[in-house]
Amino acid sequence: MPFTPLHLGPGVALKSIIRSRMSLFFFVLVQILIDLETFFYMMQGAWPIHRFAHTLPGSTAVAFLALLAGLPIYRWVRGLSLGTGRFQEARDFLCKENTTLTSAISGVLIGAWSHVLLDSVMHSDVKPLAPFMEGNGLLYAISIDHLHLLCIVSGMAGMLLLFWFKRRPKRINEP
Ligand SMILES: [Zn+2]
DSSP: OOGGGGGGGHHHHHHHGGGGSSSHHHHHHHHHHHHHHHHHHHHTOOOOOGGGSSSSSHHHHHHHHHHHHHHHHHHHHHOOOOSSHHHHHHHHSSSOOTTHHHHHHHHHHHHHHHHHHHHHHHHOOOTTTTTOOOSSTTTSSSOOHHHHHHHHHHHHHHHHHHHHHHHHHTTTOOO
């Protein structure tokens, strides 16, 4: 699918649990890069629109591309002077100051593999294990409505948890 915020729901939920161990910035970046494939084939009027980037091997390759391309973009975004308003808060939420290489790697990999997983349930032309296996055993494993609901609810729950962590008074010695 062309990039959709629905992919972010499970990512935000996971982020609220593992927190600094996953970068949301790199998670989002890999979603966009993977769906450039869909966008490209849609513009061409070609079928299938989900190809190599929507397989596990392909998405892993895109994940490492996202890591390479993302590091300078991350540094540039972090270097922007945004004052103290909403823009800075949004930047700090998505592009945390304390992002490490490990959290960037987990961001791109979790982002890539969760993208393929969700699209495999939704789209008949996704072949997650190609070129090793044709077919898609996950297709319609749950209904599209339930999948959308899961993404929305998990995203909202994750946002609430992240908001709670942000507002909670910090204990001494807490990292
Ligand atoms: Zn997709």
